[in-house]
Amino acid sequence: MQPAQDELDPTRAIAELASHLDDEDATTNARALAEIFQNLEPDDLALALESLPLEKRLAVWQQIPQDEQLDVLVAMRGEARLLLLRQLSQEELHELFDEIDSEDLIELAETVPDAVVDMALGRMDEQQRKYFEMAQQFPEESVGRWLNHDILMVSQNTRVADALRMLRREAPDYTEVLYLVDRTGRWAGCTRINRLLSAQPHQNVAELKEEDYPSLLADDDMYEAAEEVERSSYIALPVLSKDGVLLGRLDVGTAMDLLREQAENQLMASAGLAEDADLFAPVKRSAQTRAVWLGINLITAFMASWFIGLFEATIQEVVALAVLMPVVASMGGIAGSQTLTLIVRGLALGQISAANFNALLLKELRVGALNGVLWALVIGIVAAVWFDSVLLGLVIGAAIVANICAAAASGVLIPVVLDKLKLDPALSGSVILTTVTDVIGFVAFLGLGTLILV
Amino acid sequence: MQPAQDELDPTRAIAELASHLDDEDATTNARALAEIFQNLEPDDLALALESLPLEKRLAVWQQIPQDEQLDVLVAMRGEARLLLLRQLSQEELHELFDEIDSEDLIELAETVPDAVVDMALGRMDEQQRKYFEMAQQFPEESVGRWLNHDILMVSQNTRVADALRMLRREAPDYTEVLYLVDRTGRWAGCTRINRLLSAQPHQNVAELKEEDYPSLLADDDMYEAAEEVERSSYIALPVLSKDGVLLGRLDVGTAMDLLREQAENQLMASAGLAEDADLFAPVKRSAQTRAVWLGINLITAFMASWFIGLFEATIQEVVALAVLMPVVASMGGIAGSQTLTLIVRGLALGQISAANFNALLLKELRVGALNGVLWALVIGIVAAVWFDSVLLGLVIGAAIVANICAAAASGVLIPVVLDKLKLDPALSGSVILTTVTDVIGFVAFLGLGTLILV
Numbered sequence: 001m002q003p004a005q006d007e008l009d010p011t012r013a014i015a016e017l018a019s020h021l022d023d024e025d026a027t028t029n030a031r032a033l034a035e036i037f038q039n040l041e042p043d044d045l046a047l048a049l050e051s052l053p054l055e056k057r058l059a060v061w062q063q064i065p066q067d068e069q070l071d072v073l074v075a076m077r078g079e080a081r082l083l084l085l086r087q088l089s090q091e092e093l094h095e096l097f098d099e100i101d102s103e104d105l106i107e108l109a110e111t112v113p114d115a116v117v118d119m120a121l122g123r124m125d126e127q128q129r130k131y132f133e134m135a136q137q138f139p140e141e142s143v144g145r146w147l148n149h150d151i152l153m154v155s156q157n158t159r160v161a162d163a164l165r166m167l168r169r170e171a172p173d174y175t176e177v178l179y180l181v182d183r184t185g186r187w188a189g190c191t192r193i194n195r196l197l198s199a200q201p202h203q204n205v206a207e208l209k210e211e212d213y214p215s216l217l218a219d220d221d222m223y224e225a226a227e228e229v230e231r232s233s234y235i236a237l238p239v240l241s242k243d244g245v246l247l248g249r250l251d252v253g254t255a256m257d258l259l260r261e262q263a264e265n266q267l268m269a270s271a272g273l274a275e276d277a278d279l280f281a282p283v284k285r286s287a288q289t290r291a292v293w294l295g296i297n298l299i300t301a302f303m304a305s306w307f308i309g310l311f312e313a314t315i316q317e318v319v320a321l322a323v324l325m326p327v328v329a330s331m332g333g334i335a336g337s338q339t340l341t342l343i344v345r346g347l348a349l350g351q352i353s354a355a356n357f358n359a360l361l362l363k364e365l366r367v368g369a370l371n372g373v374l375w376a377l378v379i380g381i382v383a384a385v386w387f388d389s390v391l392l393g394l395v396i397g398a399a400i401v402a403n404i405c406a407a408a409a410s411g412v413l414i415p416v417v418l419d420k421l422k423l424d425p426a427l428s429g430s431v432i433l434t435t436v437t438d439v440i441g442f443v444a445f446l447g448l449g450t451l452i453l454v
Numbered sequence: 455m456q457p458a459q460d461e462l463d464p465t466r467a468i469a470e471l472a473s474h475l476d477d478e479d480a481t482t483n484a485r486a487l488a489e490i491f492q493n494l495e496p497d498d499l500a501l502a503l504e505s506l507p508l509e510k511r512l513a514v515w516q517q518i519p520q521d522e523q524l525d526v527l528v529a530m531r532g533e534a535r536l537l538l539l540r541q542l543s544q545e546e547l548h549e550l551f552d553e554i555d556s557e558d559l560i561e562l563a564e565t566v567p568d569a570v571v572d573m574a575l576g577r578m579d580e581q582q583r584k585y586f587e588m589a590q591q592f593p594e595e596s597v598g599r600w601l602n603h604d605i606l607m608v609s610q611n612t613r614v615a616d617a618l619r620m621l622r623r624e625a626p627d628y629t630e631v632l633y634l635v636d637r638t639g640r641w642a643g644c645t646r647i648n649r650l651l652s653a654q655p656h657q658n659v660a661e662l663k664e665e666d667y668p669s670l671l672a673d674d675d676m677y678e679a680a681e682e683v684e685r686s687s688y689i690a691l692p693v694l695s696k697d698g699v700l701l702g703r704l705d706v707g708t709a710m711d712l713l714r715e716q717a718e719n720q721l722m723a724s725a726g727l728a729e730d731a732d733l734f735a736p737v738k739r740s741a742q743t744r745a746v747w748l749g750i751n752l753i754t755a756f757m758a759s760w761f762i763g764l765f766e767a768t769i770q771e772v773v774a775l776a777v778l779m780p781v782v783a784s785m786g787g788i789a790g791s792q793t794l795t796l797i798v799r800g801l802a803l804g805q806i807s808a809a810n811f812n813a814l815l816l817k818e819l820r821v822g823a824l825n826g827v828l829w830a831l832v833i834g835i836v837a838a839v840w841f842d843s844v845l846l847g848l849v850i851g852a853a854i855v856a857n858i859c860a861a862a863a864s865g866v867l868i869p870v871v872l873d874k875l876k877l878d879p880a881l882s883g884s885v886i887l888t889t890v891t892d893v894i895g896f897v898a899f900l901g902l903g904t905l906i907l908v
Contacts, residue, residue: 043685051805053813168652176630193647198622230710231497235689252706256684256713263717264799270724271795272788279800279810280817287824290792294785294829301784302836309777315769322776323763326783326892330755331748334726338744341725345718346733351505356733359507363734370741375748382756438780 033063042068046075049084054280058087070096074104078111078276085112097123102131106145111276134247143225143239144218146258147248151238154205156180156188161201167193176235177213179246180206187238187246189213215240218247223262224350226255266348269427272296300435304329307439311446314454320387321449324396328445331375332403332437339364339411340433344425347415361412368408372401395452399445406440407433487517496522500529503538508734512541524550528558532565532730539566551577556585560599565730588701597679597693598672600712601702605692608659610634610642615655621647630689631667633700634660641692641700643667669694672701677716678804683709720802723881726750754889758783761893765900768908774841775903778850782899785829786857786891793818793865794887798879801869815866822862826855849906853899860894861887 037045045064049057049072061084064072073081073096088096097120100108105124109117121129131149138144152172154163163178177190189209199208215238216225229237229250236251265275272293277286308315308325315322343360346352352360376397384393414432415425491499499518503511503526515538518526527535527550542550551574554562559578563571575583585603592598606626608617617632631644643663653662669692670679683691683704690705719729726747731740762769762779769776797814800806806814830851838847868886869879 041685041687047803047805051800051807051810053810053817164651167648171648171652194621194625197618198625230707230714231495233495233707235706252689252710253684253687256706256710259710260684260713260717263714263721267717267720267799268795271792273792273795277796279796279805279814283817283820283824286817286821287828290789290821291825291828293792294788294825297784297788298781298829298833301781304780304784305777308780312773312777315776316773319766319770319776322769322773322779323759323766325776325779326758326762327752327755329780330751330758334748334751335744338725338727338747341722341727342731342733345721346505349501351501351733353505356505356507360733363507363737363740366737367740367744370737371745371748374741374745375752379752 033060034065037064037068042071043075045072046077046080050076050080050279052280054083054282057084066095070100070104074107077278079274079278079281080276081108082111083278083281085116093119094123100124100128102128102135103146103148105132106135138218141222142218143216143220143222143250144247146222146250146254147218147239148236148251148254149248151179151246151249153179153181153246156182156204156206156209158205159201160196160199160203160205160208163191163196163205164201167196177210178205179238179249180209181246185246186244187215187240190238213238216250217242222258225250226258226262229255230259262348266344266426269424270430272427272431297431300431300438303435304438304442307442308446311442311450314446314450318392318449318453320383320389320392321446321453324383324392325442325445327379328396328399328403328441329438331379331400332407332441333434335368335371335404336407336411336433336437337430339368339408340415340425340429343412343415344429347419347425352416352419357412357416361409364408364412365405368405369401372404375404376400389453391452392449395448396445398448399441402444403437403441407437410436487514488519491518491522496525497529499526500531500534504530504534504733506734508537508736511538520549524554524558528561531732533728533732533735534730535562536565537732537735539570547573548577554578554582556582556589557600557602559586560589592672595676596672597670597674597676597704598701600676600704600708601672601693602690602705602708603702605633605700605703607633607635607700610636610658610660610663612659613655614650614653614657614659614662617645617659618650618655621650631664632659633692633703634663635700639700640698641669641694644692667692670704671696676712679704680709680712680716684713716802720798720880723878724884726881726885751885754885754892757889758892758896761896762900765896765904768900768904772846772903772907774837774843774846775900775907778837778846779896779899781833782850782853782857782895783892785833785854786861786895787888789822789825789858790861790865790887790891791884793822793862794869794879794883797866797869798883801873801879806870806873811866811870815863818862818866819859822859823855826858829858830854843907845906846903849902850899852902853895856898857891857895861891864890 040048045068049060052060061069061072073084076084085093093116097116100120100123102124105117105120105128108120121132124132131147135145135147150172152166152170154166158166158180167178177192178196179190180188182188188206190213191205191208192210195208196205214228214232214234216228218239218241225237225239229252234252236249238249239247241247261275268275268277272290274289277289281289311321343352346360379400380393380397383396384390410433414436415429418425418429418432494502499522503514506514515523515526527538530538539547547570551570554574554577556578559571559574559582562574575586578586585601589599589601604626606620606624608620612620612634621632631646632650633644634642636642642660644667645659645662646664649662650659668682668686668688670682672693672695679691679693683706688706690703692703693701695701715729722729722731726744728743731743735743765775797806800814833854834847834851837850838844864887868890869883872879872883872886
């Protein structure tokens with residue numbers, strides 16, 4: 001038996017794809033692609049499509065078997081998906097959405113134009129449309145939107161023999177537990193299916209139920225809920241309405257998708273990019289989205305310049321100050337971003353509260369002071385030797401200590417304040433921090449220079 | 455039935471913990487802690503412990519029921535775990551490791567001193583020690599280290615009735631599939647347990663097996679394997695030796711832990727921090743680890759300064775150049791980091807190869823050129839008005855275009871080259887990039903200034 005994992009590697013698949021795309025012979029091309037596609041899961045295919053330049057995507061897409069196209073589309077990132085959909089004809093869209101279910105449409109609805117969502121809704125069966133409308137009633141980032149409805153509910157009074165019979169008949173995709181409900185549909189606990197196998201046929205399923213089985217509320221934040229699924233040892237957690245009615249479950253697959261999305265979001269946000277930014281988005285579109293971030297940074301850069309401008313006369317007299325300015329700013333920026341990153345992770349993990357804030361601030365200030373003094377010595381000596389001026393060494397040393405300590409305090413305060421204001425500290429934290437460390441660094445260095453060196 | 459999710463929230467638990475720690479009355483204290491702990495999973499307890507200042511951790515740790523301590527320790531991040539272990543006595547360690555299994559020890563062995571690992575090995579039972587030694591034979595970041603051995607293997611010739619009897623007797627934790635093996639232990643496929651329920655008792659389990667069930671090799675990279683588990687629709691994938699012998703499985707829980715570790719690693723590495731850095735590591739220890747990164751950045755900052763120093767005479771004549779320097783450097787740095795971040799994500803997803811490299815570079819250069827020209831206009835006009843000099847506006851505009859284009863090219867090239875050299879682009883990419891954009895920015899701006907303005 002040959003392990004199949006080699007053929008699943010998307011990087012290799014992409015390289016093969018690309019080489020076949022250069023082929024002149026269209027028939028070999030199509031046949032070769034079909035062969036590669038057979039060995040790829042929809043997620044791999046989505047990754048592979050995203051890695052192709054825009055103009056090649058449609059051709060490859062059309063080689064994907066029709067019954068897999070929707071899964072691949074759902075697995076793609078938002079921007080890539082939108083760009084592909086724009087290239088499809090109305091007819092192709094009609095066929096694509098022919099058997100779409102509620103969960104897939106919810107995923108798509110985030111990025112796809114309303115007209116397309118309406119078209120898909122029109123082609124959906126009654127039950128799925130009901131699920132979709134129910135999901136839409138929950139807040140945007142809540143668990144209620146990501147419910148899995150494929151769930152085997154039984155009355156808590158069911159006998160083991162009957163439960164086994166239902167299991168055989170329904171044959172649900174996942175088989176870890178039965179979900180028990182009371183007469184009003186309220187969740188009453190879960191029974192592991194392997195316990196059913198060794199139980200007596202006349203026993204009641206409720207007698208076998210697990211103790212302290214955790215559950216989620218449909219209104220819970222989806223990322224926090226995903227982390228709860230991850231931390232729990234179960235492969236899905238039941239999701240309840242406010243009244244305790246069992247609505248569905250959040251499974252580990254969806255939870256992983258949500259957590260990966262969140263992690264990507266953090267990474268991308270730190271550079272002012274959209275979480276779903278496409279590798280090959282059209283040039284104008286990319287330039288536009290990035291321009292916003294550049295503009296915000298320009299304002300902060302001009303602010304720093306304005307502060308430098310206050311010391312024009314000093315710089316003219318002691319040019320060494322202009323030469324060394326980047327050192328002061330950069331050391332503050334780096335030290336601050338180290339603290340900021342640690343705090344952003346702590347906030348994401350729910351580890352930072354009023355209870356430990358003071359201790360944290362104090363500790364970061366101490367670390368800052370220690371590193372500030374250490375590097376002040378090094379930089380002071382280098383500057384003094386380079387420009388043959390002990391006073392210049394003292395000025396830059398003092399500025400470094402001040403800036404690194406200020407950076408440590410800002411690194412704690414800025415993300416915590418942003419978080420309190422319900423703003424994402426991963427997104428705007430570093431711009432604000434850099435502005436603060438730039439301004440403090442320049443003013444401390446040039447200000448001290450004016451007082452001592454001029 | 456009350457949903458239990460409120461009590462699982464680690465942030466709340468931490469706040470409660472902390473308030474009880476300030477209590478004077480030690481008995482109430484212990485009782486209150488015990489009550490909170492009852493409602494927390496080991497992962498939550500680990501998060502809560504990590505969020506406490508160092509000096510409070512031992513006291514809280516000692517209130518955790520002994521049979522849960524090991525699980526909590528395993529769930530903690532490396533540095534926090536190490537710092538806690540150092541505070542425990544030999545006796546406490548002995549008790550802690552009394553029933554440790556292979557998987558837990560492998561997790562611990564990454565951060566714990568060898569003497570402690572040896573002690574734990576001495577207390578381990580035969581079978582677990584064998585698993586541990588087997589795991590150690592695989593490369594450090596391979597799947598072989600993270601095998602789950604709790605797996606129900608049956609011969610492929612087993613009848614359904616016998617398989618069901620084994621299931622009842624063994625009652626494994628997970629019940630999605632049976633793993634079939636041939637007489638030499640080679641993996642022969644998987645059969646879903648829910649298919650057994652509806653099959654005839656005399657049928658052979660091999661007749662019911664799933665088609666194209668994927669598998670992993672023990673030598674595979676653990677992060678790539680974790681992504682395969684995530685992308686597959688199964689809750690675990692079988693792991694095979696090179697000869698196809700079934701060794702164990704990689705389950706979705708372990709896969710999620712690995713992927714979260716990787717995401718954290720990326721976030722922390724971008725600030726030169728260790729992935730497992732503790733929120734409350736001792737000041738000296740923190741200062742030391744961060745000093746390395748500050749030192750590296752200092753070298754690059756001095757390099758930038760040295761280039762500025764080449765233009766001392768120019769700056770003395772046109773001080774406006776010193777005032778505007780940060781604008782040129784900052785715009786290049788931001789534009790470059792946007793490209794870098796996009797490419798780092800693409801590399802992590804395996805989306806970048808020789809096949810699309812050229813197209814990617816071209817696209818980023820185009821985006822850079824467009825944004826370069828746009829912001830050159832804005833900045834040029836502001837500078838010209840501010841310092842009342844059209845020539846200065848032209849100089850800074852040209853420098854901006856040059857620096858943003860160079861930044862785009864570097865943002866693609868630097869991470870790809872680092873990746874080829876097997877270095878982590880998330881770790882060193884941004885330092886190298888900033889150095890390049892600083893130097894190019896300063897040289898272009900001050901150089902053009904020297905040519906045109908002096």
